[in-house]
Amino acid sequence: MTIRHLTVFVTVAEQGSMSAAAKFLYLSQPTVSQAIRELEKHYNGLLFERLGKKLYLTDMGRLLLPHAREMLRQFEQLEELMQNQGQSSTLKLGSTITVGTCLTPSIILKLQQKLPDLDVYSFVTNTRVIEQKLLCSDLDAAVVEGEIHSPELIVIPVIDDCLVLATGKKHPFYSRNRIHVQELNGQKFAVREYGSGTRQLFEDYAQRHELSIRTAWEANSPRTLLNAVLSNQILSVMSIRLMNHEIRHHSVQVFRNEAGEWNRKFKLVYHKNKFLTPAIYELEKILHSYEQMELPDNIGILTQR
Template identity: 30%
Template sequence: MSDFRLKVFQSVAKNLSFTKASQELFVSQPAITKHIQELETYYQARLFERQGSKISLTDAGELLLKHSEKILDDYKQLEYEMHLLHNEYIGELKLGASTTIAQYVLPPLLGSFIAKFPQVTLSLINGNSRGVETALQEHRIDLGLVEGIFRLPNLKYTSFLQDELVAVVHAHTKLDIQDEISPEDLLNIPLVLRERGSGTLDVFERALSQHNLKLSSLNVMMYLGSTESIKLFIEHADCMGIVSIRSVHKELVAGNLRVIEIKEMPMQREFNFVQLQGQEGGLSQVFMRFAGHHSKSL
């Protein structure tokens, strides 16, 4: 049985859709259907229940999904180790990164990695930190890069880069706000923040808790899904945003935004690699070593 046929099954099983699997794997829908039928013939068992336009896994399908994840991981490790015998790095590496890392840290690193290892097929999905961890647990990615402070016990976290959150306002804001404020002043300032599940919000909440402040006590105008949307929002509304210092370098140099210092409320954090426990080898390790070597230039 080919590993690609298992990939087809896994994609259909994860998406519960032949159409989405077709789009994800760049294969025609009839070809997807044919691969599933061949698997069902091979195992003499129905893998999916068809209910109109919806499908669901049968008991046999659930069993195959459980084992296919381990088999595909073993295939990937085998391919990596075989090529390593000839000092070649060939294979597929699926990355997932939280929004800030994907937008402001990874692009130059990915370009350099592809130039160094042209025979590695690299892909990237992005979302908030919790979404990346979920994708890793569901085997949709091989390696994640996340922000924040909350860690799941079944995942392994490795430090990558240091980062800092800062409070920013538009340079021409009408808010009556000094360049330095106290944490308690935040109670009276309109805020725009990242959404629940983001590492940025996790760090901000923890910093607030050090001063016995709660997020629910603040005047939050909006929760938005990306730093870019926060920056654009600040341009058109008199409010303050909490973002990574890495994300506003150009705006600060250009004089479009200014940083507001919050006294005695540091918001440092780490960017971390995250992997499934026990699956730390292969191309994921190659990428981590490469990223660590180039981290000083990021």
Template identity: 30%
Template sequence: MRYSFRQLEVFLAAAHTENITRAAERLSMSQSAASSALRELEQQFDIQLFDRVGKRLQLNELGRLLRPQAEALLEQASELEQALAQHRTPGALHVGATLTIGNYLAVGIMSRYMGEQAGARVALEVANTSQVVQRVLNYELDIGLIEGELYHPDLEIIPWREDHLVAFCAPEHRLARVGVLDERALRETPWILREPGSGTRQTFERALHGLVSELDVRLELQHTEAIKRAVEAGLGVGCLSRVALRDAFRRGTLVPLAVPGRDFSRHFYFILHRSKYRSAGISRWIQLCQEYPELL
């Protein structure tokens, strides 16, 4: 074999960091050793994998073509090493989840995954849909759990479970006695919403198609808990996943509002890069997600 796994590791680290010094730090190598490994890989096959602009390394067309194959090869090698060492259960996993899923569902699934094997690790990153999608595309996450609808030719998008958004207000709000948001109230009430780019905002705007430009959006916040606190304080009306509101409705600190004629249903999805090798850990994570009980 004319290349080593270490050379491939340096190649992938350099592709991720776009800098050989940071790639070396990522792999706990010296800068000179990392530079030599990358140079030898290119010289052995008389190829160039990066365009070099000063100290920046930017993948060229050949590098982008070979990256997913190198990713898959190293993941398979890692699984083979685990099997040879008789550690056949899923190992470390890097998961991205949107705020609703990350805060209210993913932790329970992560607990089950890690409980199956002593020493198993899950790194969970919580961000909005657009950020999770980008990190999956960049091979920075093994799998993403999102709440927004999308299409991308490089992504495999798998439906997971149904969800619904619910409009809500504080118990003291004048709309709490009515319990309904009609077309006039939708236009006149101040709204406190998730930020653009989030799956929740995408579903909200789809449900209120034709009215979005007329809404009084007072606040746009990145965190569901901040929105709930602002609504409890009487600053306006919100709209979030029923998963995030279940406990507040049960305690009576927030009140649901019906919105006749508007469809707030949506799905949660798994997203994976089509070129990324699906390891045993990824497959087990998906299985555990599908087995996780519905939150009503």
């Protein structure tokens, strides 16, 4: 079994016929058919069955396909790495929206200072989409705040973060330094979109404490939510890292969760079969430099007592 055999197998599976695969690979149809026969002999079983004019994967073929794709992807990465030694390389970096807003620009700057020839492609969206992009190899690595569910992905917690309750000067909570969780009942909130790690963490919290909140704003932009807090009599729960300027200038009052239920970690994520390049190793080192987080002295308290 060789890389050539796997290339032919994956192409036949994707094209649906020997003739289409042969055309796609610029090979003769007998050459493609022979490669599939050799692969089936090697694994002692059929990989395709014909129904009408189209080929369909057997159970053995469905078992082989994702592993074959991964091996081809790793081979391509190895070829690129070895052929581009001393030349520019590319890192496709995903970030969830909170991370992309408050950390990714400085992370990329530090990466390119360490690796001047590195070309970084940055893709920012919510946790759910990032997870799918990693599984499909559309991204090399990502930094996320939400929960990753696939066992195919490696998750390394690296950066401390916490959500806080934010209120602007127009809200009665602004002049307080302590509020009780049940005071959130019936309050208007600006919240993130579905698929966001921030939203999931807050919704889980609200469910545990049987809170009934009113969603008045919904957006995938933290800045939009923060502007709603600043200009309207409305609350929001978001990362404290997004409000450094506003906290210093006293335009918002923030409350930390006394029980630590809103504490979390930003995580480095990549596929378990990912060929780890120097750029990914350097990325992990840079992320650890952001690990610690200091809370302001005048922060308020959200209590359950």
